[in-house]
Amino acid sequence: MLSSLLIWIDNTILTTVFETLTDPDDGLGASPAQLQWSTGSYTLVFATLMFAVGALGDRFGHRTMLTAGLVVFAGSSLWAAYAGDAGQLIAARAVMGVGSALILPSSMAVLMWTFTGPARATAVAISSASSGIGIAAGPLLSGVLLDHFWWGSVFLINIPIVVLALIGTFALIPNFRSPTPRPLDVPGLLLSVSGLAALAYGLIRAGQVASWTPAEVWGPIIAGLVLLAAFVRVELRRRQPSFDPRLLAQRMFGGGNAALGLLLFAMTAASFYGAFYLQGARGFSPLEAGLAFSPAAFGSIVGAPLGVRLARRWSLRAVSSTALTTAALAMGSLMFFGLHTPLVFNEIMYLVQGVSIGMVIGPVTGALMNTLPLERAGAGSAVTNTVRQTGSLLGIAVGGTIMSIAYQRAVDGSLGGYSAAVRDRARISAEQARHVASEIHRPALARAADDAFISAMHLSAFCTMAIALTGAVLLMIALRPARTTPAEPEEVAQDPVMSDR
CATH class of the missing domain: 1.20.5 (Single alpha-helices involved in coiled-coils or other helix-helix interfaces)
Structure with a gap:
């Protein structure tokens, strides 16, 4: 849980720092593409190494991989904290992706080896709740640190968490490994x-x-x-693939993972432009933006165990597909938000979104992992997390690109009376447009950039809603109850979370 907390704190901290990183004086003067790559390099490495880590964990032990990941994560956090330019930050984030790839499949495999039956679903839900704590803590810690220190200080918070996690790992976790290890692919x-x-x-x-x-x-x-x-x-x-595409051919495992991948796609895209909406267009400080995001984080903490409990009363299919549909509509509600929308509506939207997402990720993950034999826990976890991180990577790439194209087309009509140098900077991003507007004392340019950003955000909100709704449809199909036979053990059907497979 400390490892999961570490990863989610780091993810949300970076989102809060985006606005500061664009500043040429207080940050690195990063462009939108560099910001995309500062997250994309991390997610790319994270997504593509996890299935290899699953195989390594099955062979050498999941505690060994978890320990190595924590050490790599701490070292790369120090590098990121003292990066001198955007290129160094991107490289450090890629190495942090290595650490996360070592950590996440290993921690999930430990859960799979430790717990069985309904307790396993509960354990996964509690672990998901810890990620919600990380989501809540990240923006708040970031806001406090940015108010008192330089932007790199936000990465140093990872070090004490790593120390605690290493102590707990050596003291409490056996070195689980598969009796039939697979070769590295x-x-x-x-x-x-x-x-x-x-x-x-x-x-x-x-x-x-x-x-x-x-x-x-x-x-x-x-x-x-x-x-x-x-x-x-x-x-x-391959006879023993590290990433087994055949697992995705199973209706529940494949369809459920595809739905979760689309949800992560939509979540990442929404968080990318949501940070610029609050800090850039609305002018909130990092701490104020962190507080504004907090209902989503606390909602996810509540949603994960609530989803498990409701799934046992009704069914996982009914609960999770309804929750994912609700999350999609909450993301889409940003189509009606503007520069002066009362903050209370933002808070309600983030709370609904957080509770709904928590009700999906925890229970569905537990159910998906229960479809696999224990000896494939590492490989199955790697497949699940690879699909999710690929969804996150595409959310950053596609979501950021849609925002950039829509913003540039919306702002072009307002740049006719400015010099070529001003037009070029203003077209890069709304942040750059605000900086140049301040330099040349033209507030009208900043207003035009804000209006163009809001227009681009509305289009992006519609796209993320459509992606998440597609995930909800896939989830309904994937979790359709299988036909039972007279020979099927009666006790398997007693737990709705288990019986949906």
């Missing part, structure tokens, strides 16, 4: 990393050039899709 690892990297680069590049037609955009996208197709083909031919 080097070809699959190389194909997945290169494929996702090319795909993400093409999608982010589209936002930089504000077009989908240049060869530098569609070329990497096509290359990435081809490499990922080759990756799937290679894995299907």
Whole structure:
């Protein structure tokens, strides 16, 4: 749980620091593409290494992988804290992705080995609640630190958490490992990393050039899709694949993971532009923005155990698909928000969104993992987390690109009376437009940038809602009850969380 807390604190802290990082004086003067890559490099490495870590954990022990991940995470946090430019920050974040990839599948596998039956679903829900605590703590800690220290201080909070987690790991966790270890899949690892990297680069590049037609955009996208197709083909031919695509062919495991991947896609995209909405367009301080986000975090803490309890009273399918639909509508409600929307409506929206997402992720994850044999816990956890992080990566790339293109097209009509240098800076992002407006004492330019940002946010909110609603439909299909046979053990059907498989 400390490991999960660590990862989620770090994710939400970075989101709160985005606005500061764009400042050329107090931050790094980062562009939107660099901000996308500061998150995308982390998520890319995180997503593509996890299935290899699952195999390594099955062979060498999940505690060994967890310990190594904590050490790597601490070292890369120090690097990120003292990064001198955006390039160094991106590189440090990529190494942090290595640490997270070592941590998350290992911690999930430990849960799978430790608990069985209904207790396992409860344990996964409690672990998901700890991530909610991280989501709540991250923005608040970030706001306090940014009010008193430089932006890099937000990464130093990881160090004491790592120390506590290492002490607990050595004192309490046995070194679980599979009795039938699988070989490391080097070809699959190389194909997945290169494929996702090319795909993400093409999608982010589209936002930089504000077009989908240049060869530098569609070329990497096509290359990435081809490499990922080759990756799937290679894995299907392996006798013992580290990432087993056949698991995704199972209706519940595959459909459920696809739905969770789409939910993470929508969540990441929404959080990306949500941070700029509160701190940039609305002018909140980092601490005020953290407090504004807090209802979503506290809602997720409540939602995870609530979802498990409600699923046992009714069914996982009814509870989780309804909750995901509600989360989608909450994300879509940003289409009606503007520069002067009363803050109470933001708080209600974030609370509903947090509770709904918590009711989906915890119970559904527990049910998906219960479909796998114990000896495949590491591999199954890796598949689940790889799909989620791929969804997050695409959410950053696609969501950020949609925002960039929509913003540039919306602001272009207001830049006619300015010099070429001012127009170029103003088209990069609303943050850059506000900075140049302050420099040349033209508040009208800042107002035009704010209006263009709100217009782009409305389009992005519609897109994230559509993605999340698609996930809800997939979840309803995936969790459709299987036909029972007279020979089926009666006790399996007693727990709705278990029986939905």
